Amino acid sequence: MQRDDYQQEWLTLDNAARIYPASLSEWSPDVYRISVTFGAPIRVSALDSALRTVFPRFPYFQVHLRRGLFWYYLQRDDEIPELCPMSGVPVSVMPMQRGSCHLLRVQARGATIAVDFSHVLTDGAGALRFLGTLATQYLRLRGVRVTRWEPFLDPDEPPSPGEYEDAYNKYFDRGLPGPSRLSAAYHLPGEAQSRFRVITGRMPVGDMLALARGHRVSLTTYLVALYMHSLAQVRDSGTDKEGKTGSGILRVEVPVDMRRLYPSETMRNFSLFVSPEIDMGLGAYSFDEIVQRVHHSMSMQVDRKELARQIARNVRAERNPFIRIMPLFLKDLLFSYVRERIGESPYSGVITNLGRIAVPEGIDTHVESFGVMLGPNPRMKKNCAVLSFRDDLYINFGSVIESRDLERLFFAHMARAGVRVIVAERSSDT
Template sequence: MISFGAARGEHSLRWYPLDTTAIIFPPALSARFTTVFRISARLKEPVDLPVLERVTAELYRRAPYFCVRLRQGFFWYYLEECPPSGVLRDDGFPCMDLPRRGGARPLLVIRARGNRVALEVSHVLTDGRGALLFLRTLLEMYAALGRGDSPGEVADILRPGEPESWETRYASRLFYRPGQPLPPSYAPAWHVPGPLLGQGRYHVTTGRYPLEPLRERARAMGVSMTDLFLALFIYALQLCYRQEPQPRRHRRPLRILVPVDMRPGTGLQTMRNFFVYAMVELDQRLGIYQLDEIARNVHHQLRAQLDPRSLRKQVARNVAARRNWFNRSIPVFLKDLILRGVYRFQGEAVNTASFSNLGEVSLSREGGDRVLDLDFIAPPSAVTGPNMTLVSFRGTVSVSFGSLRRDPRVEKIFFQTLASLGIQGDLVTNWSAPAEEIRR
């Protein structure tokens, strides 16, 4: 039998401050901006719910800093431990469960239905890399408990025992250097027009493709797979942009926000948020770009911005704002007004969409043999329209779009363009229209 520690006695209500990336999110929370993203695993067999319930309870005890709710203090929001929620039924639309301040449910929950296990978590708590490590640990424990054994040998999962110091580390503060210049500010970007879905609805389309043909196509173009998918996304947005009548004052650039995980470049590990952004831009006033031109453009823009010295600018801005004595002295209700305005005009307004790649995920042979594939879905946004995510597992790439727009034209153009390159895959969607209609 595996165990990650004895059950707690009386609830201790330990609390944790928000990391420097997360402080912008609570004031901006709304029914259409939940900050919740999702990573899910499709298993080869139906979920054994009693086993999953037991594993989830064990893992909540092992990582109590994830079994927390959002609370509002006088000067800052903070995280407070709360009772675990158990495994929730995976019904309704993904990522639409708004984290409520002081609510009884943790900011990280596990859902299950049929043969799918899904982790949903607010960006207030962690980023994609932290959430993925939690889910990988859960899948390894689930497979091990089904065998009556211990988790298989695989790197980078949570080990039995008490939480280690790095898990709750606020890594941005360690990477911060005083006196660094601030990052540039951006003008508003173009956004996909069109009416929104009804409140509480979130449309998701996922394509699953073999990895090797995509790698070969990227190599032939002299770029990485991230560059290729980002170029395909921008190409689809460009065609949508060209379909719209654009008054001169609205000829804004296409700009994609790309989260960058800071762990590999710094050697620092944490289960908290530890990422910054790169911005990839295409100015349509310069004319129409072909796919290969966009791919080369994306490649060079990303490489220029991924220099650690450039990334340090964003860390400097976030940490300095948190340390500023004047900011610290402002009551939270005034901070809400200020940060809500900052996020409105310097957050989603300055990017057309977001693109996030979790990379290739590994599990042990025993844990991975139970999993068919993984999916990754971005938080909803009423401003940016469709956002794109990518994750790879055992030779299969899952590319997902999450959108609050009624019209899936960006998704249609993207998958049609991919098919025109000779890349064939399977599409699934929760749109009322079948996946084949999106493919055509």
Template sequence: METGYSKWRKLDNAALAFPLVTDKNDTRVFRFYCQLKEKVNSDILQQALDQTMEKYPLFQAVLRKGLFWFYLERRDIHAIVKEEKRPPCSSLYIPDKKTLLFQVSYYKNRINFEVYHALTDGTGAMNFLSELVQNYLILAYPSADLPRVEQIEETTPGAQEEDSFSQYYSADLPKNKEKKLAAVKLKGEKLLHADMQITEIVIPVKETLAKARSYGVSITVFLTAMLLCSIHEEIPKNRQKRPIALMIPVNLRNYFPSQSMGNFFGWIEVGYTFADETVFQDVLESVKNQFKDKLDKEKVAMDMNGYVRLEKNPLVRAVPLEIKKYFMMAGANLGSRSVTAVYSNIGILRFPEEYKAYIDRFGIFASTNSLQLCSCSYEDQMVLGFTSKIPDDSIQKNFMRMLREEEIPYKEGKNDFPGCGEQNKKEEIKILQTFTFLCLAVAVICGMINYLMLETLNWFWFAAAGCACAWLVVNVAYFKRRNILKNLTWQLLIITVLCVLWDHFTGWKGWSIDFVFPFGTLTVLGSIPVIAGVSHLETEEYLYYLLQAAMIGCIPAILIWIGIVHYTLPSVLCTGISFLVLAGMFIFQKKDTLSEFRKKLRM
């Protein structure tokens, strides 16, 4: 069914680095959940999700890698509701594995929406979860006649996938030349992701707002100052010369009208350098002034333009992603030097009065590589979600102590997460480790036998090289196992290179070029359509690899021309068949083939 959405779209500016800095211990996934007053019915939740996807098919996308940038591509993958079993915020983006970038799960009374940050931001996630919960409750309680909350202005497909960064970018705006000071870092050994500490604190909105107003500040400023003070208490005296700084995400939709469901956020950095005589009011006043200064629309626009200016730089765009990623990762690490922790306030979720009988609260928390606080509110409950990879929970305890001192009642939420702390055993890792040890053992044993028999190591080097080749081929097969077509291409290149090296060091006979390379290429070329058919792959999933194999298959013609090939039959067959495959793709699948070129080569 045609939805009006593009088949593929580039990542929003704020999401460009996410795929590069994602790893198993910082998944860049955040969870937005709704706690109901009754247990969740999984069948009804699946129906509600299907309805929600009709409104937001933009989320029906996988992340793919181009030559210059990553991009999102729509795929016909059915989103399935699952019971919660994995640790919260577990990996959703797995390189080479084409899966949706979000997951809806349930546990007892809770509906969880977990999403990879490259797909959307907190505002997009809030809209999706609100629609999902609304659909679920209307289906679950038909007799309640719950009113449907419709947006005043229905978002169009084009508006949802709009690149708001580019829309509001202006090359005329000056750069923000403000220097960022290196901030205090939370040092020490970090927990694994499965052991990430999750602390939820529920506070009343009215009493917290009254307390904040008594100081003449907003709730966000008030909580920011409290977090800075809570962290300060855990910093040794010899490291207190540097500021403690928080990264505060900023919803750019508040400054630039946008209905985008992608990422459209910036951030400010708010910090304070503590002294012996510092009191809480000093921190509050400083944070208040920093918010006022840095959230000025002109400064927000300058910061936003700074993000986009780098992306639009012709030199940066022309650098291949495999090279560019190292600079982007270095830039991300350099940028994090000015940040101690993160605080993200998503805002208020609003539902009609009739929904209060069914909804207890909403909550949000995110994966982190250090410490992060997220908050949201519904009715009179504000939920603060701390996530931490620091074994010690002193900062969270300091925060709760400050709430008591400020006479703000709170309750610490029960962390009822079935997968939290669960260490999933991966037998394949053990098998790989065993294989590595066996390769070393075989090489060592060969060396011992060679020396004991001949008192030399003449043939040991061949045995060791053979073990190294076997280890390399198996390891590449393992790490590229999620995408068998990419695996084939890698194996072709690696085996060819290894055979050329063997041929060279054993007195060049040319068998690697005459036979291995052309027959290997033909094998890959013939395997791709078979695998695509058996696995029922979509055109986008195999066309690029078929194109790659066919182009590689034309290389033997060059080798014949420069006189390297001696036995020409395999190379001629390989070149001819590869050329016909290329011609067929451009004649019979011209539109899809050119589309793949455009996606992969988008600068």
């Protein structure tokens, strides 16, 4: 793609993005939030100037969602989004059905910049690079000397053609079989409410790494196992109407950044999922047993060949001649059904780990923390998002049900293991 092509009027949705517009609602807005907090209050004028400099560096984000006859598509719009006061949690659907809004919201409050992203636009890796670039440019305007931009992007450099690519289609191998279909999984009881609550736990990352090393597993594996252990305790507690009569399969969706396995510069979606599980019908599992099952399951699934099967299934469906000629209103019905059967029903919950956040030299002393929150999902009811910065690990649980049992069990386990956990709560009411 040449420089002139950056001004093209429209883009197709990447393969992962195609399924989201069909099921958007106020109950399930498919948004998530990445945030950064500085050591001093935000100067709105400087942030606005930084946004006006940075946003054109990401032309694939300068888009509105439009309906076509057969597919949704992204239409370019060079207008810079307005800064908004930051809400407590990411709950509002982007008004994209009317094509009147960018697919991200830049917000500020106090010392924090937060950006809410639609899943149509990008995944967590792309979102983090945008936020990091914006934060670095803001600090530069505030007088901080920036000599290197890595791991973020220099707003003075033109976009790379690779940043636009649909990496799923690039790495599609039509000869591969798709993955096996997953059965329905246990879901937490409780009626989904309009109120969305986020409970945040902050703890020393070194202590958590020590716990994981004690089990000879990665931190992500340890946290996934603890999530599943807490789910199992809720299911076996007998405090809910469903109790043990629901599905005995506990299965957690764990996103994988495919850029770690396939060379790609894409700033659009390029994530897939692995699905560790335990079958409670076989009997009770100790925490140590769950850790080992999750470790071996994820070791096998986080594999280029295994994940390529998901790419094959998803891209093959997109290229299916019958689906291609299907009018969009019928695709909406089909994709809503497919998402419920493939993307929600088989999972008891989701936990995503953005890993350790690195920043360019020179700005680290001005940054206090980063944060990540997933938006509400009325089917899985709770979700979990994790990242670490400097010496702290941040774990955010989002919930649309009243019960706090899962979060209580999760953090209590850490406390019993000797980890000092600081817990805070916020909701869509605040």
